[in-house]
Amino acid sequence: MKQAILTAALLTALALPVAAQQVPAELDPLGLSDVQVRDKKHSDYGRVILGTLPGGARIAVELDRDGRVEEIEGRRGDRFPVSAVAPLIPEAVRANPAWPADAMLEKLDFDHHDRIEIEGRLADGREFDAEFARDGRLIDFDTDD
Template sequence: MSMKRNKKISLGLSGLCLLAGTMAAQAMTQDEAIDAAQQKLKLTDVVLDYRDFYGQNIKAALPNGTRVEVHLDRNGEIDEVEGLHKRGFEEEFVRVLVPEQIVKNPSYPQGAFIHKLDFKDGYKVEIEGYGPNIREFKAEFRHDGKLLELKKEK
């Protein structure tokens, strides 16, 4: 009987080792996701804010020094970039994230300062900020470039 118990403990330890290895592999994938985001947006001063089941948050600086918070979903994809200061950040620094069809839309806020860039539900992009002639705006586009909603305050 003690032999069976030892076997169970041995199998339990193997299971724990396997679980620990899986968790280490997952952490590596999360770190790789941070590295990919850092390269894509040319981020500096990257600091992990938190990790959870839904993904991870990092705080960093864009190439011009503007501080942002970047959320990576659990697949490692950037799903939100938010400015940490009221001024926001220049859209040119995140244009690489926005589908080309949206950038070509005449309603796309070229040259705007963005407070928040949010990729929602896998098929739309929400942009909040302000521009030279617009006090505040909120625009929502489908990934194919179609404008779904535009609210402006002049």
């Protein structure tokens, strides 16, 4: 019986695409398609997940060696809507009045010091970069006027 269960588990794991086995569940809400998983230059530093968001933007998601999201960046100049990555942003940050909910991002960085940094364009076309603490506090918000 024990062997049958182990065999069934192994067959199930083998039936899943390799990418599905290596993509952390926290990325599921992004709805990525065309997923590719690659090791970083030094595999003990983590992996990179390449994929396409439902709106068509191509992104690269860098994971640390523990599989936590470090950074999301548009590939080949693609920008992605803040709404596409909202499930990864703490509610306290999204609730801040300065949070640019209608922006198009080039980069989203989850800093190891409990900060979230974003770069992109506001709805009016101005470039910006901002930094928030995970508790929702605005640390910095700069625009190119």
